[in-house]
Amino acid sequence: MLSSKLTGRNLWIAALVVPPIAFMSLFLVYPILSAFAYAFYEWKGLARGEFIWFENFHRVLFEFPFSERTINAFSHNIFVFFALMVLQNGVGFLLAYCLWRELWGARFHRVAVFLPVVLSTVIVGLLWKLFLHPLFGAVNVSLRGMGLGFLAQPWLGQDSTALMAIIVANAWHMVGFPTLVFLAGMQRIPSEILDAVRMETESEWVKMSKIVWPLVAPSATVVFTLLFVGAFNWFELPYVMGGIDGSPHGATDVLGLYFYRTAFGSMSASAENFGPGSALAVLIFLFIAVVSSVITIRLRKREIQL
Amino acid sequence: MAFGRDGLIQIILIGNSIVMLAPIIIMVISAFKTNAQIFQSPFSLPDFTKVGNLVRVWTETDFIRYLMNSFIVTGSSIALILVLGTMAAYALARYEFRGANLILLFFLAGLTLPLKLAVIPLFIQMRDLGLLDTRFALIFIYVATGLPTTVFILTGFIRSLPNELEDAARMDGASEARIMWAIMLPLVRPAMVIAAIQNVVPIWNDFFFPLIFIQSNDLKTLPQGLTTFMGEFGTDWGVLFSGLTLSALPVIILYIALSRQFVNGMTAGAIK
Amino acid sequence: MKNILLGATLTLATLLGQSASFAADLTFWTWRQEDKAEYEKFFKDFAKTNPGISIKFEAFEATSYNTVLSTALAGGKGPDLMMTRTYGGIESLAGAGYLMPLDKTKVPAVAGFSPAALASETMRSDKVLYAVPAASQTMLVVYNKEIFDKNGITEPKDWAEFIAACEKLKAAGLMPFANGTSTAWQNETIVSALTSSIMGKGFYEDLMAGKTDFNDPRFVTALGKLKEISAYFPDGFIGLDYASAQQLFTSGMAAMFAGGSFEIANFAKQNKDLKLGVFAAPGLKAEDEKLVGLFYDSGFAANAKTAQPEAAVKFLNYAASKEFGQVFANNLNNISAVPGVTFDSPLLAKVADLNKHSIAYMTLVNFRYGEPTGSNLIQAGVQKLLNGQATPAEVGKSMTDGLSAWYAPFKKK
Numbered sequence: 001m002l003s004s005k006l007t008g009r010n011l012w013i014a015a016l017v018v019p020p021i022a023f024m025s026l027f028l029v030y031p032i033l034s035a036f037a038y039a040f041y042e043w044k045g046l047a048r049g050e051f052i053w054f055e056n057f058h059r060v061l062f063e064f065p066f067s068e069r070t071i072n073a074f075s076h077n078i079f080v081f082f083a084l085m086v087l088q089n090g091v092g093f094l095l096a097y098c099l100w101r102e103l104w105g106a107r108f109h110r111v112a113v114f115l116p117v118v119l120s121t122v123i124v125g126l127l128w129k130l131f132l133h134p135l136f137g138a139v140n141v142s143l144r145g146m147g148l149g150f151l152a153q154p155w156l157g158q159d160s161t162a163l164m165a166i167i168v169a170n171a172w173h174m175v176g177f178p179t180l181v182f183l184a185g186m187q188r189i190p191s192e193i194l195d196a197v198r199m200e201t202e203s204e205w206v207k208m209s210k211i212v213w214p215l216v217a218p219s220a221t222v223v224f225t226l227l228f229v230g231a232f233n234w235f236e237l238p239y240v241m242g243g244i245d246g247s248p249h250g251a252t253d254v255l256g257l258y259f260y261r262t263a264f265g266s267m268s269a270s271a272e273n274f275g276p277g278s279a280l281a282v283l284i285f286l287f288i289a290v291v292s293s294v295i296t297i298r299l300r301k302r303e304i305q306l
Numbered sequence: 307m308a309f310g311r312d313g314l315i316q317i318i319l320i321g322n323s324i325v326m327l328a329p330i331i332i333m334v335i336s337a338f339k340t341n342a343q344i345f346q347s348p349f350s351l352p353d354f355t356k357v358g359n360l361v362r363v364w365t366e367t368d369f370i371r372y373l374m375n376s377f378i379v380t381g382s383s384i385a386l387i388l389v390l391g392t393m394a395a396y397a398l399a400r401y402e403f404r405g406a407n408l409i410l411l412f413f414l415a416g417l418t419l420p421l422k423l424a425v426i427p428l429f430i431q432m433r434d435l436g437l438l439d440t441r442f443a444l445i446f447i448y449v450a451t452g453l454p455t456t457v458f459i460l461t462g463f464i465r466s467l468p469n470e471l472e473d474a475a476r477m478d479g480a481s482e483a484r485i486m487w488a489i490m491l492p493l494v495r496p497a498m499v500i501a502a503i504q505n506v507v508p509i510w511n512d513f514f515f516p517l518i519f520i521q522s523n524d525l526k527t528l529p530q531g532l533t534t535f536m537g538e539f540g541t542d543w544g545v546l547f548s549g550l551t552l553s554a555l556p557v558i559i560l561y562i563a564l565s566r567q568f569v570n571g572m573t574a575g576a577i578k
Numbered sequence: 579m580k581n582i583l584l585g586a587t588l589t590l591a592t593l594l595g596q597s598a599s600f601a602a603d604l605t606f607w608t609w610r611q612e613d614k615a616e617y618e619k620f621f622k623d624f625a626k627t628n629p630g631i632s633i634k635f636e637a638f639e640a641t642s643y644n645t646v647l648s649t650a651l652a653g654g655k656g657p658d659l660m661m662t663r664t665y666g667g668i669e670s671l672a673g674a675g676y677l678m679p680l681d682k683t684k685v686p687a688v689a690g691f692s693p694a695a696l697a698s699e700t701m702r703s704d705k706v707l708y709a710v711p712a713a714s715q716t717m718l719v720v721y722n723k724e725i726f727d728k729n730g731i732t733e734p735k736d737w738a739e740f741i742a743a744c745e746k747l748k749a750a751g752l753m754p755f756a757n758g759t760s761t762a763w764q765n766e767t768i769v770s771a772l773t774s775s776i777m778g779k780g781f782y783e784d785l786m787a788g789k790t791d792f793n794d795p796r797f798v799t800a801l802g803k804l805k806e807i808s809a810y811f812p813d814g815f816i817g818l819d820y821a822s823a824q825q826l827f828t829s830g831m832a833a834m835f836a837g838g839s840f841e842i843a844n845f846a847k848q849n850k851d852l853k854l855g856v857f858a859a860p861g862l863k864a865e866d867e868k869l870v871g872l873f874y875d876s877g878f879a880a881n882a883k884t885a886q887p888e889a890a891v892k893f894l895n896y897a898a899s900k901e902f903g904q905v906f907a908n909n910l911n912n913i914s915a916v917p918g919v920t921f922d923s924p925l926l927a928k929v930a931d932l933n934k935h936s937i938a939y940m941t942l943v944n945f946r947y948g949e950p951t952g953s954n955l956i957q958a959g960v961q962k963l964l965n966g967q968a969t970p971a972e973v974g975k976s977m978t979d980g981l982s983a984w985y986a987p988f989k990k991k
Binding site for chain 2: 010138
Binding site: 044047064066129133134135140152153154155156157158159243245247248264265268269270271272273 | 644645648649652666667669670673674675758759760761762763766812813814815816817818819822826946949950951953954957958959961962965967980983
């Protein structure tokens with residue numbers, strides 16, 4: 001009696017749990033495991049050839065021209081990460097701090113700051129591409145209109161500005177996310193603590209750095225980790241704004257584009273290289289997985305110490 | 307002193323809102339302009355009765371088809387995510403059984419896996435399943451990528467529900483299925499809304515997977531169709547802005563109508 | 579539902595295909611979405627002489643076409659017939675065994691095609707032809723006739739005249755060229771379109787014979803002249819993408835567009851009132867032979883695993899026929915690769931005429947078989963050159979050094 005009831009219960013639980021697990025295994029876990037395996041084979045087009053150990057990895061890491069491109073793209077990802085850390089997370093924190101005071105109109109500003117977040121990256125990319133058009137884009141037209149024509153630039157055409165322009169578009173698109181996460185963190189700070197601090201100091205800076213910042217640390221951990229993963233998976237925005245080749249001359253190339261271009265080829269320049277492409281995917285994945293867990297663990301530790 | 311501080315904060319907030327909204331406003335007003343008007347005075351208000359550009363997007367392109375495809379794919383994905391996600395979350399949250407923690411961990415690990423990088427094997431797998439160039443390819447991918455966050459959000463929420471109702475029902479001899487369906491699930495609805503919103507935006511906006519898995523024009527989703535369409539109308543900026551505006555509109559309206567749920571939904575994974 | 583139907587149709591078609599009567603449904607894939615109506619007409623004509631064979635047209639976005647095609651072929655979901663790209667672009671498909679090998683017994687008419695055309699669809703390793711060459715493209719200068727006439731400008735005979743014409747246009751408040759270079763591959767097309775005559779036939783022959791490389795002064799001079807004439811591109815042209823550049827030309831704001839003959843059909847479609855002319859950019863001196871850059875851009879191939887091989891071969895024979903070449907040229911405004919085709923359109927006739935004096939669009943034709951490709955190198959190099967970050971000699975050197983990674987003749991040095 002008891003055992004049959006248990007089996008019934010177990011069956012019920014299994015019926016609940018197995019379909020979702022099956023789905024995730026089939027369409028998420030299995031492909032990722034396969035990706036690891038594929039990187040060890042030689043590929044002719046999409047036909048699998050011989051098992052070649054680490055040759056694909058060796059090619060993308062140490063052999064010309066892949067090694068050069070890998071380093072170029074990787075360094076851009078690092079730059080993107082740090083730039084967005086300031087422009088997106090830094091600005092987000094500041095905005096959250098402003099919104100937190102609940103001044104008149106704060107609700108409106110909260111809705112406004114999050115509005116771009118819901119837009120598609122493709123729309124954002126195409127929109128900013130039109131704005132940054134060298135001749136007719138709103139940016140250059142308004143600069144000329146203000147008599148600042150000398151500041152008008154071919155923003156997406158020169159390596160000194162192209163990557164930064166895409167980063168700014170990204171920050172515009174996503175700044176609402178860290179803002180509201182930080183804001184939620186701030187709103188959870190107990191008012192007793194704040195009152196106590198207000199007794200001791202008038203300095204906004206002390207309050208922010210000594211009390212608010214440490215107390216929103218859990219939000220910061222999440223936001224930083226997500227930014228890290230996002231920055232190293234960056235694809236859509238540079239694809240739409242800079243093109244698959246990372247134009248001009250690789251100045252906007254990042255790992256996501258480079259992986260796609262290597263694996264699938266680019267119609268206007270090169271054929272597909274599936275083996276090196278798979279190896280790149282594995283390396284990017286390992287890098288993201290390792291570093292993001294290290295970030296999370298270290299930041300979490302810091303939270304506890306505080 | 308205090309006024310100065312608050313004044314500064316107001317200035318920052320107003321300035322920021324202008325920066326956030328101006329591009330969207332320019333996009334919308336440009337949809338009503340001709341090329342010449344856009345190039346010469348990008349910021350002037352247009353004649354809003356001139357809807358020629360919008361009409362062209364509506365009638366001369368496959369915009370409606372793309373829109374419908376996006377609706378079908380996003381809607382089915384969300385429905386399936388909620389069904390499967392609730393099943394797993396309910397089991398993990400309401401029953402104690404061996405391996406429960408392991409399963410939760412399995413779902414959490416899914417949060418960190420960037421499926422984009424596994425697109426090559428995924429493609430070959432879809433080929434073997436005969437799903438290439440079908441909506442199912444997209445739906446299954448979105449379900450698999452959406453499940454981790456959904457299970458994560460729902461498990462937390464379902465755990466926090468009180469035991470009393472459930473216990474009482476069990477005393478009355480109700481079956482486990484009946485308890486879940488009739489008693490517990492109605493209580494989970496708010497969390498389901500949050501989970502749905504968390505998934506709607508990335509799925510609606512996704513560009514990468516359709517790029518690879520969808521080939522027929524008949525099946526293209528909006529973001530993918532949009533890039534095709536930008537090529538065709540490359541010379542007419544009014545039409546381009548109209549296309550962008552029309553594509554952005556559904557999400558913008560939904561967001562303005564449900565901004566609180568949206569914000570809760572999209573930041574749910576990050577705030578605990 | 580649609581799939582079940584499709585599956586049923588396919589099974590039915592297979593069954594019918596095996597019976598004596600010739601009924602077949604074939605699919606045809608291409609990246610040329612804009613040609614849909616014309617192709618459907620071709621397919622109808624074809625069905626008239628080949629009753630029972632119907633062909634369904636499907637087009638995909640040009641930039642992702644190769645990905646889509648090779649993944650579909652690998653997935654066994656490829657089309658029966660397809661438009662293929664050329665050179666390095668066909669090797670990845672043919673090398674994986676996706677394409678039906680063609681020879682004179684299958685498609686006898688290919689014997690009459692020019693060697694350059696056949697080479698574009700032949701795999702180098704097995705010397706086998708895998709597609710019927712469809713069209714050639716010519717890299718040249720397209721110009722707005724009305725603007726030229728209004729400003730009293732004629733097709734330039736030497737470089738000095740070319741520059742003088744640009745000056746005149748600039749002084750008249752027009753943009754001499756519409757070209758922009760933020761789209762990477764536009765940096766490659768302008769080299770061939772503007773400087774083939776400066777490089778000269780001798781350079782190309784020496785290059786192919788392994789006697790010289792891209793450090794050659796003839797190539798370096800050509801890049802120097804490219805830099806010189808880029809002064810007449812629009813302000814901020816390095817940030818101008820391909821679509822915007824086309825727009826400047828079709829809207830009549832710019833007088834010339836340096837690019838491929840494939841632009842002509844598109845320009846005419848965007849602005850029907852545009853009166854177009856074409857010329858080969860001149861060499862340094864009037865007596866230098868005026869050359870255009872030539873390449874074959876497409877071909878028709880059959881899936882190696884098609885369920886309807888006979889029907890597919892029939893279509894390929896049709897595609898190699900003069901009859902098809904002629905309607906292809908007339909209706910699509912393309913230079914058909916089929917020998918003996920004549921051109922109704924004076925513009926096309928002019929292009930065909932210019933093709934008599936040509937060198938290959940070499941970075942595409944000869945240097946896309948390994949990594950880094952000549953295209954990768956020249957696109958990045960010219961982008962740097964035009965941004966003022968590299969000299970012509972540095973670009974030539976970077977190309978030679980880069981290609982030496984896989985191109986045997988450069989390796990020895």
